[in-house]
Amino acid sequence: MIAKRVTFKRTGLPLALLAPQLAVTVVFFLWPTFVALKQSLYSSDAFGLREVFSGLANYRALLLHGNYPATLERSAFFAGSVTAISLVLGLVLAVMADSLGRSGRIWQALLVWPYALAPAVAGVLWAYMFDPAIGPITHALAFIGIDWNHVLNSGQAMTLIVMSAAMKQVAYNFLFYLAALQAIPKSLMEAAALDAAGPVRRLFSLIIPLIAPTTLFLLVVDLTYAFFDTFGLIDSTTYGGPGNSTTIMVYQVYKDGFIDQRFGPAAAQSMMLLLLVGALTMVQFTLVERRIDY
C-alpha cells in the first residue's frame, strides 16, 4: 500500500486547514466541559446571585444524600434492560433473517427503519400508542384484562421507555448481528450439520461464541446509547415520571439544571456522566483493539 502523505513546508497552511475542526471542538466540547467542571465545584444561593467555591461538596451531596443513588440504580436497571432486550431480539431476528437467505434482504431493509427514526418522534409515537385514554394498544390491552396507564403506574412507565428505547437499538443490533452471521463461513455450518448439531445446538455451541466479538462491541454501544441518548425519548413520553420512576441520569441532569436551576449539582452530575462515557469509551477502544481474530 502506498501511503498518501503530503508534507507541508510551513505550519501556517496545515493549521489553517485544521482550524475549523479545532474551533468546533474547543467551542462546543472542551469549553463547555471546562465550564461544567468549574461549575460543579461551586455552590450558589437560592436566587443564583452568589457563587461560592465548595470543593467536592456537590459530589458528596450527590452520592450520599437525596435521590441520586436511586437514579444511578434506576439508570443501571434501564440501561441493562434495554441492552439485554435489544441484544437478544437483535440476534433472534438476525438469525431468522439469515436463515431466509436472499429473501432475508427485505426484512433487513424493514427492520432497519426504526433506527432511522429520531428518538423524540419515536417517543411521541410510543406515547400515543400507549396513551391511557386514546392509545390503540391500551385498548387492545384492556381486552386481555391489562389496565395500562403509564402516567400513573411507575412500573408500566419504565416498561414503556425500556421497550421504546430497545426498539431502536434492536434495529442496530440486528444489522451488526446479521453481518456477523453472514461472515461465518458456510462450510462451518455444513461441518456442524455433518457433526449432527441441530439448529439450536449450532446456535449455542457455534454461532454465539463465533459472534462474541460483535456482542462485546454492541454491548458497549447499547449501554452508551441507553445511558446517554435516551433523553429525547423520555422527554417525549414520560417526562421522567410518574414521580421519579423513569428519571435516569441524563434526565435528572436536565431536571436539576434546567428546571430546578441547581447548577452546581447538575454540573457535578454531568461530570459523573462524563466519567461513565469515558469509561465505556475506554472499554470500547480496548475491545476494538483486541478484536479476536479467528
Add this chain to the structure above:
Amino acid sequence: MAGIELGNVSKVYQGSVTALKPTTLTIPEGGLTVLVGPSGCGKSTLLRIIAGLEEPSSGSVTIAGRDVTKVEPADRDIAMVFQNYALYPHMSVYDNMAYGLKNRGTSGADIALRVNEAARMLGIEALLQRKPRALSGGQRQRVAMGRAIVRRPKAFLFDEPLSNLDAKLRGEMRVEIRTLQQRLGVTSVYVTHDQLEAMTMADHLVVMRDGVIVQQGPPGRVYDEPDNVFVAGFLGAPPINLLAGSVGEDGRLHLDCGPQVDLPAFPKLQPGRKVTLGVRAEAISIAAPAANQQATIELIEELGPNRLLHMRFGTAKIICVAPREPALRPGETIPIQLDTAALKLFDPETGSACR
C-alpha cells in the same frame, strides 16, 4: 454392493442453471474414487449431493446399500473434509474432533479413546489442546482428517482438501491421505481439479466436464486410453501435444503444420479424413536411431532429473520430455521420433477417440 451408488442424480439451480446432468455412478467400496475436472464441471455438486448438503433435483443416492436420498447429512454415516478445513475456531483441536461424537451422545470415555487414537494416527497428539488458529496449514488439514476419522463413518468425502497448501506440503499430504485411506479401507470420494492429485491418488478415476462424466476407470487406463480429446488434454503434465491434420492417400498423416507422420496400424482411417493427433510429451524421443522427423528447439526447461523441450515442429509448437543428455541449445534443430504406437487420434468434430 456396499459402495456408493448414484442413480440418475442431477442438479439444476433455480430452475435454469444445470450444475449436474443426470448421472449414474458406482463408487466402489473401500477404494478411493477421485472426481476430477475443471471448475464448474459438477464434481463438487456431486460430492455435496452424496453428503446431503445439496438436494438433488432428481435421482437417488445409496450409501452402503441404504437409500439416503431423503436422509439428513448427519444421519448418512459419512464424514467430510472441507477445502478450508472448516474447523471450529473457538474450540480446541480435541473439541473439534470430539464435537460430532458428543452431539451423537457418545460417552466421554469412548470419545477420549477415539480422539486419542486418531490423534496418534495423524501425529497431532501434542496439539490437542491448541486452537486452530495456532496451527499451520498442514496441521489444520490433519485435524480436519481427524475429525472425519473419529466418526468411523461408512464413507469419507474430501472436497479439494489440499488446495490451500503449498506445493511441498501438498505432496506430503497426498501420500498421507492415501496411506491412511488404504489402512482404514473406508470408501472415499475425493474431489480435486488437480490432475496430478487425481492420477496419483485414485483407485478409480472419474473425469467430469460440464456436469457430465466423460470417462472413468483406473487412472492408468484413463491416461493411456483417453476416450476423447478433453480427457487427453486434461490429464498429464506437460499437456499432450495436439496437432491437426488429415489422412493422406499414402496412409500417412499429413499435419496442417507441415510434417507427415506414420499412423498406427489401428484404427484404419479413410484417406482424406480429418483427425486431431495427440502425442504425449513422453512419446517423443530425441536422437533416437530411427529418428525421422525434425524439430527446432525454442526453449529448454530444466526439471532436474530430465527437461522439457519446447520445440517448433513444422509451424506448430510441441513439448517433449527429454533426458539431460546430450547438451542442447535453443535454436538447434534436432532429429526426433514420434512413438507410433502411442499416438492417439481424435475426431476433430466430436473430440472422441478414433477407435
